[in-house]
Amino acid sequence: MQHIIDRFINYVTIDTQSDSSSNTTPSTSKQWNLANKLVEELKEIGMQDVTIDENAYIMATLPSNTEKQVPTIGFISHFDTSPDFSGTNVKPQIIKNYDGKDIVLNEEKGIILSPSYFDDLLLYKNQTLITTDGTTLLGADDKAGVTEIVTAMEYLINHPEIKHGKIRVGFTPDEEIGRGAHKFDVAKFGADWAYTMDGSQIGELEYENFNAAEAKITIHGKSVHPGYAKGKMVNAILIAHEFLNHLPQAEVPQKTAGREGFFHVHHIQGEIELATIELIIRDHDLTLFEKRKHDLQAIANKLNDLYGNYLSLEIKDQYFNMKEKVEPVFHIVELAKEAMLSVGITPIIKPIRGGTDGSQLSYMGLPCPNIFAGGHNFHGKYEYVPVESMQKAVEVIVKICELNCAQTN
Numbered sequence: 001m002q003h004i005i006d007r008f009i010n011y012v013t014i015d016t017q018s019d020s021s022s023n024t025t026p027s028t029s030k031q032w033n034l035a036n037k038l039v040e041e042l043k044e045i046g047m048q049d050v051t052i053d054e055n056a057y058i059m060a061t062l063p064s065n066t067e068k069q070v071p072t073i074g075f076i077s078h079f080d081t082s083p084d085f086s087g088t089n090v091k092p093q094i095i096k097n098y099d100g101k102d103i104v105l106n107e108e109k110g111i112i113l114s115p116s117y118f119d120d121l122l123l124y125k126n127q128t129l130i131t132t133d134g135t136t137l138l139g140a141d142d143k144a145g146v147t148e149i150v151t152a153m154e155y156l157i158n159h160p161e162i163k164h165g166k167i168r169v170g171f172t173p174d175e176e177i178g179r180g181a182h183k184f185d186v187a188k189f190g191a192d193w194a195y196t197m198d199g200s201q202i203g204e205l206e207y208e209n210f211n212a213a214e215a216k217i218t219i220h221g222k223s224v225h226p227g228y229a230k231g232k233m234v235n236a237i238l239i240a241h242e243f244l245n246h247l248p249q250a251e252v253p254q255k256t257a258g259r260e261g262f263f264h265v266h267h268i269q270g271e272i273e274l275a276t277i278e279l280i281i282r283d284h285d286l287t288l289f290e291k292r293k294h295d296l297q298a299i300a301n302k303l304n305d306l307y308g309n310y311l312s313l314e315i316k317d318q319y320f321n322m323k324e325k326v327e328p329v330f331h332i333v334e335l336a337k338e339a340m341l342s343v344g345i346t347p348i349i350k351p352i353r354g355g356t357d358g359s360q361l362s363y364m365g366l367p368c369p370n371i372f373a374g375g376h377n378f379h380g381k382y383e384y385v386p387v388e389s390m391q392k393a394v395e396v397i398v399k400i401c402e403l404n405c406a407q408t409n
Contacts (some may be wrong), residue, residue: 054229070165140375
């Protein structure tokens, strides 16, 4: 257990926060710090063909140790962390033999991780949890996945009696800003299929995800002295407020679940002369997804008709539901399911209320379901991961490799 704890903490204490406002890849130079470290570590444990390209995409090979002709499989995780919350000076706390009670993350600030609010905590009584200190995110999304892949490869190298085919691993930057797969070289990776280790709760196995787009609304106003503004002032802030009021109030993340889609406003800023709104659009159903984009445009058109053409709307597709690409090769999901059952885990097969690199990779020719990495409450100060879940994820990776070989004639 200590080995996986040490590796994980070593990764999460390196700040790798990505930045959506940047046009570079990776979007922040600090991502190179962990990327370069991973390259050296992969070489140290005995991986071969370890490469890192000019955009910090890492690939490595564990060669086959069988004479069988076995399909090449891959495992992929991202090493950046979310820009939604600070990832600087992460100070992990280790809670051994968790008793099911409140965890004081930060006594001075009164920050408590409580099962009365986060009831998933009660699934992990008597286990070892790694939490934040209440001032940063943890980075289990997805440094838990990185930890698990490296640890699983190290285990296979040290246990050559476990027969497996060729295995490829890949680590990507900028997943948290929707670009993780943009410059991933699928042909170079050379796998028949892959798995992202980027899910949450132990047992999660996902091959459906949201269709996703981002939207930016820009409103230009006219500032005039308020004492003489009648018929002249155009207040961009108020038009932005009216735009938000036209969105369906019940179709937001905090009021939806399962396959229900939503609009999520995540940034707004404004002055009289200029206001901007940034939001994301999500829906599992492609027809409803397209309708959501149409509805946003309809709101923009309505307000432009009402106030004059002061408002512009830009919508960009981000990724699509991988289900269409995975279902024709559904045996890859069944293989992961069997691996979980073999190591004592009950699979939880459900749609992702989000996206992974795998959703884009599936459309790039690399079918790529998603497997749990074990963390909870991503992108904030209440993030935590049970060490036992990470250990089980390592076991699942190893078992997938073993079963893939055993089931090949």
